Structures are given as structure tokens and as C-alpha cells.
Amino acid sequence: MLAQVIVDVPSQNTDQAFSYHVPEMYENLMQVGLRVTVPFGKGGRLVQGFVVGLGADSTLLTADLPALKDLASLMDAEPVLNEEMLALSREMQKTTYAFWITCLQTMLPNVLKADYEKFFVAGDTLTASEATLFADAQELPFAEAEAKGLLSQLALLKKAGKVTIGYRVLSRDQVKTQRYFSNNLTPDALQKTFQAQRKNALKRQQFLNYLQTLTESLPVSAAYALGFDATFLRQVEQLGWISFEEREVYRDPFKAHQFAQSQPLALTAEQQAAYTAINESREQKQAATFLLEGVTGSGKTEVYLQVIQTALEKQQTALMLVPEIALTPQMVKRFKERFGTGVAVLHSALSSGERYDEWRKIQRKEATVVVGARSAIFAPLENLGVIIIDEEHETTYKQGENPRYHARDLALWRSRYHGCPLVLGSATPSLESRARAQKGVYHLLRLTKRPTAQSLPQVEVVDLREEFQQGNTSTFSSVLQRKITERLEKRQQTVLLLNRRGYSAFVLCRECGEVLQCPNCDISLTMHLDIKKMKCHYCGHEEGIPRECPHCHSKQMRYYGTGTQKVEEELQQLFPSARILRMDVDTTRKKGAHEKILAAFEAQEADILLGTQMIAKGLDYPNVTLVGVLNADTALNLPDFRSSEHTFQLLTQVAGRAGRGSEKGEVIIQTFNPDHYAIQLAQQQNYEAFYQKEMGIRRLSGYPPYYFTVQLTASHQEEKVACQTIFQFYRLLKEKLSPQAIFIGPSPKAILRINNQYYYQVLIKYKHEEQLAQLLHFIQEQTVTPQYRAVKIAIDVEPLQFI
Ligand code: ADP
Ligand code: ZN
Ligand code: ZN
Secondary structure (H helix, E strand, C coil): CEEEEEECCCCCCCCCCEEEECCHHHHHHCCCCCEEEEEECCCCEEEEEEEEEEECCCCCCHHHHHHCEECCEECCCCCCCCHHHHHHHHHHHHHHCCCHHHHHHHHCCHHHHCCEEEEEEECCCCCHHHHHHHCCCCEEEHHHHHHCCCHHHHHHHHHCCCEEEEEEECCCCCCEEEEEEEECCCHHHHHHHHHHCCCCCHHHHHHHHHHHHCCCCEEHHHHHHCCCCHHHHHHHHHCCCEEEEEEEECCCCCCCCCCCCCCCCCCCHHHHHHHHHHHHHHHCCCCCEEEEEECCCCCHHHHHHHHHHHHHHCCCEEEEECCCHHHCHHHHHHHHHHHHHHEEEECCCCCHHHHHHHHHHHHCCCCCEEEECHHHHHCCCCCEEEEEECCCCCHHHECCCCCCCEHHHHHHHHHHHHCCCEEEEECCCCHHHHHHHHHCCCEEEEECCCCCCCCCCEEEEEEHHHHHHCCCCCCCCHHHHHHHHHHHHHCCEEEEECCCCCCCCCEEECCCCCECECCCCCCECEEECCCCEEECCCCCCEEECCCCCCCCCCCCEEECCCCHHHHHHHHHHHCCCCCEEEECCCCCCCCCHHHHHHHHHHCCCCCEEEECHHHCCCCCCCCEEEEEECCCCCCCCCCCCCHHHHHHHHHHHHHCCCCCCCCCCEEEEEECCCCCHHHHHHHHCCHHHHHHHHHHHHHHHCCCCCCEEEEEEEEECCHHHHHHHHHHHHHHHHHHCCCCCEEEEEEEEEEEEECCEEEEEEEEEECCCCCHHHHHHHHHHHCCCCCCCCCEEEEEECCCCCC
């Protein structure tokens, strides 16, 4: 038997599979999708690889047969990637210009990147002689079976369904257990024990009464809740009344919540129309894509929930992507309330143990709904009935490093594979998606109203230039101050957004004008008051806050900028009695911190929530009646053709947080550019008008969605090498592509140097270029040749990041 293996050797062009001979003991276990170790290269160094093909036929690759080496070992006993995922990895390799091995590794369930142990588990149907393989135990470690030469036999039993494979993560928090207790006393014994108690042994009498009511084992916490503490339980265990048992529990990061079962709401006419269209396509197994464009609070989530529910009733599964789980605890809550334990939640902040639990739930088909961030697109759900991408315009769906995939593109592929609908939901769709809906490539579904009687909030724009002229240099305009005061008096809540993009708090010398710079990057350091450090946001460099100028040694240092912390201090001075919560990178570093802050705000333990972009998403708190945007335009002037789009999206999203309850909401947008169309149309919350306007601009300037784009970046520690490399590839493309292709650059990046690497880039805009894919694959292959090995070359298809 031969196996075709993709090996993990980054310094080679290894997109082609290598053939290995499969030792006989592994034959029965071999499957496509397994990881193996194989000898590679002249020295026969052992490397990891993925089995992507199997052939019994030795004529398969007769050419290199004499040199054929043996596969060294199996890393898995069962495939870690199924047929669909293998096919998807191929697609990803083709469309992102990453190496195949990189794509395969990206798709691997995170849990399998950790150390884990595999073992065979004896089933009930084993005959007595078969059971001897297990030597009286329930489990037999894989390594032991291999050493004893039992692999072949066990593999056959596995094929017959008599033996299964188990996994255990080898980390300190392995399997989590919870202590349960159960009643040991028969009704008779209970009666007698009760009568034998002394009159004043009240607690024991109470406990016996309680035991009498028990029909099953309960977690000890249930007894604690009734006042029977651990010491007491140990006493009665010693008396033989109860016994303890440790049970394995899934670690549920959302366990702290109580999830009440929620029921489907009666849909509005618009919601019903959307539901029907999506559901019909699901029934007919059509891979249609729907753009669900609904104003904030229009009930998009309720549509998702009901479509999913119908899919589950038909024994199908569902995949729901959200931009970032930590920021959307309410979304998870709504899914758990509706679908209970059938929901698996995947995101990067889970511990490896938690991830393992969630992954196992999917693998065992206990979870039929997966909610997760970008990488959840690789959840190995079978029989998908619907895929949903909420807030589809968010840039977090695009991976910033190799493979630079966009979850939306992979979702389209999976939707075709399963013949199921894909729903893209947003109040402010990306221009690309909205344009596709315009052309009829996607089906446009619109929700124009909120289902509750609530109208959209009233938005007022405040011109900060005027405020300055009137002598108000505070971060808070007089209007905003007045509105906050009103809310404090009425005991209503306020959300304040400090736009972090393009903003920084820096240190400047008043004598010589020196701004403290990162030694590794061409960017100024940002001041962090909480850790009393200057920090570089690009390379992570840290140093103390200087008291004197490193350049001229003057002590006249000035600390500029409005970090969230400084704004918080200013806010507290203006409103001494206000209870303020701050949410930014500094206050949310600890695991679960987002959730805690949001929960406190929801419980109305604070009057004001002050935060960066992270507060703009998904919050739905009825008592919030005022939203203030402190600096609407800091992102408008960034060198990115999407800066208006991002500004419009952010303002619309954050405005949608106001007035979700019975009281009408108000929004104040503070800006230096009150006449800018992105700000004016956000004020009107008029997405359609923004779409028209922005499309006109994109057409004139020749940007997406009118053109496709690819960005090439070269970086090296020597500026000259980076620059030369980008020019070489630029000349190659210029020569081979049609005259219609437009090049922006080559040029240095907006920040030339990051972490001592110099960056040069070129952007290609095009409509049809038959040759482009081939050329890009060629360039990708060059990256591993000796000439270019030291240069980092990035190919970014439809780039979202320009800085
Ligand atoms: P979106 O996802 O579009 O922002 P949501 O689904 O969060 O909107 O809905 C906003 C609010 O409206 C929620 O509190 C939700 O419970 C409520 N809601 C949604 N659909 C209905 C309906 N058909 N009838 C009554 N209330 C609804
Ligand atoms: Zn100085
Ligand atoms: Zn730096």
C-alpha cells in the first residue's frame, strides 16, 4: 500500500504530495485525512505530514518506487480532516496562494495542535477472546497497542464497530470532573435513621428529609445551596448515608449563566418573507446566497434562529459565524436559550480543555449548531442546512496572515458543497456584497423597520470646530454634557465611544519637538498609564515613560492624546457621582473580562460605559438611551479607500445601541468634519444612500467592487532588498498582464519599518486577467527559492489592510 503525503517542510516547494510505503501493521488503519510522520530529504529527518491519497497499486508511481521510503508512524488513529475539509483545503490553496500544508494546518481543529493521547476503547459487543486484547481494561493506549503488535487486529475491530477511538488532551486541566452525591439509604433505612436521630439534630433531620425527595444523583452544589456544606456532607458520607462520585463535565465557558428556554417570536411580515425565502432554498437544497440587510434592531437574529430551528427539525445542522464571540455574549446567550446544549461555541479565547470539549461535542454529533468566530468556518459539521454570517461587513472575517482567507468565500464554497443557503446579515453590508445583490448574484432581503414599536434613534451631529471657537477644549461638547446629565438624573444609561483607529497618546518634547519613537518601527510609542509604560502597538516593544527628553534632556515633556483612561478621568471630574465602566484593550486583557464588564453594565451597576470599537457591536440593553461618539472622524483620513465605509459602518452600528427599550434613543456624534457624507448619512442612518454615493466614488476612482485587487508586499531587514524585490515582481506582472491592469506603487508602506523589517508594496487593480492566477502561483513558488528565501513575500487577495 502507498500513501501520498503532503509534508510540513516550509523551506521547500512542497505543494506536491510525496509517496510513501505503508508498513503492513498500519494498513488497516490508513485513511485519507490522517496525520503521519515520514522521513524526508537526504538525512531522512522525520517530519509531519497529511495523508491526502492512498493507492494499493504499485504502478502508481513506479518512477520513484525504488527509492520509496516507509512511512514512520501514525499521529492519529482517525482522520482529523474529512473529505470535505480536504477538498476545501485545496480550494483555499488555489485562491489564497498559500502552501497546501499551511492550509491543512489552519483547518486542523485547534485541540489537535495541543498534545493529546489516543487510545482504543472496548465496546460491549466484543467476544471474550477479543476482549483479551484489552487485558481486562476498558481502554488500551494506542502506543501500547502498537508496541504489542496489536494494531492490525484492533483496526479490524474498529472497522467492525466493536472498538472506538478516544482522545485525551494532555494538559493540566485535562478532563474536568464535578462531585456528585447520591442517596445510599433504602426508604426503610431512611425511616429508621430518621427516628434514631436526637431531637436537636435538626440539620441531620432536614438532610434526611431532603434525601427522601431525591430520585437521582445531584451535584454537591445543589446540597450546598440548601446549607449543607462540604464538611457536613463528608460526615454523612462517613455515616454511609450518601456516596460521592466524580463525573466528567464539559467545561462550559458560559456556565455561569442560567439559560431559560426561549420560544420563537411571531415574525413580522418582513421577517416572514426573509424566513420563507431562505427556508425554501434550504428545502430545495439550493446553494443560494442571501443578503439580509436589516437596520439595527430589525430582528435579523430572530430570522436566523427560526431558519436554524427548522433545519434542526429536519435533522440538519447549522453554522453561524459572528465577528468576535467575546464581544457578543448576548448572541451566544440567545442561541443557548433557543437550542440548549446542542450549541457548541468556538473561539480563540477558550482554553485548550474548553476547545477540546466543544470540538468533541461536534465530533460526537451532540452539537448540531456551531456558533463561532472566523475559524469556526472549519467546523466539521455534516449535513449542513444553513450557514449564516452575521455582521458580514466586519473585517475580522479576513485572516491577516497566511493563508489570507476570507470566511465569506469559504462559506460560499461550503454552501455549494452541501447545497444549502448562505445568509449574510448586516445593517451596513460591505459594498462588495451589496453590489452583488444589486446584480442579482445574491438575493437581497430587507428589514426596514424595528419589530418593536421603537423607531430608530435620533442622531445629532456636533461640530467640534465650533466648540473650540467657543472656548470648550474638553473632550465633551456642551450638548453631550447636558445630555449625559439628563441621563444621570433619569437613571438611564449612556454608551460613549472613543474611536481608537488613527488615534494615539504620545509623548512630545516641548523644547526640541522630539516625539518618542519605537526603536524597531517607524511609529511613535503609545503611552499606557495603567502599566506606566510606553508601548509599540506594532512590535510590542515596551519602555518606561520618560521624565526627560532622550534627545535634548529637557524636562519639558508634554503628554498628548486622549487615551480612554484620560477620557475616563475627565468624565469622572465632570460627573463626580457617575459610575463609569471602561472597556478597552487595557481593561479586557484578562480572560472573561469583556463578559464581566458587559454583565455589570447590563445589571445597571454603572451609568456610563466608555469604550473603544469593541462596544459598538451587538449590545442590546434596553436602559441605554444615549450614545455619544467622542471623535467620529479620526479614521476618515487614513490611507485606505475603505475609510469612509468603515466610518459609516461604525457610526451606524454604535448608533443602533441606543433606544432598544421602551424609551426613545438619542445619539450625539462629535466631529471635525460635519459635512462629510459618511457622517451625514450615518446621521440619517441611510445605508442605501450611502451605498449609492460610495459606489459613485469607487467607480470614479477605480476601486472595488468595480475592480478586483491583489496586494503584494515584500519585507526584509534591508530596505534595498525589500524595494528591489517588489520592483522585480512588479516588472514581471506589468509585462505579462494586459494594459487594463492598474498598478498602485510600488511604494513603501504607510509605516515603512515594523520590527526592523522594511515593507514595500504594490497594489494591482484589474477586471479580467486570465494569467494573473498563474503568475501569482509562480511568485509564491519563488518565495522558497534560494534567491528570495530571506525576503518575506505576502500575496493578499482582496486586501482589507493598507497600513
Ligand atoms: P438585529 O439582529 O437585527 O439587531 P434583533 O434580532 O436583536 O435585531 O432584534 C431586536 C429586538 O427585537 C430584540 O430584542 C428581539 O427580541 C426583538 N424582536 C425581534 N423580532 C421580533 C418580533 N417578531 N416580534 C417582537 N420582537 C421582536
Ligand atoms: Zn527634546
Ligand atoms: Zn515597534
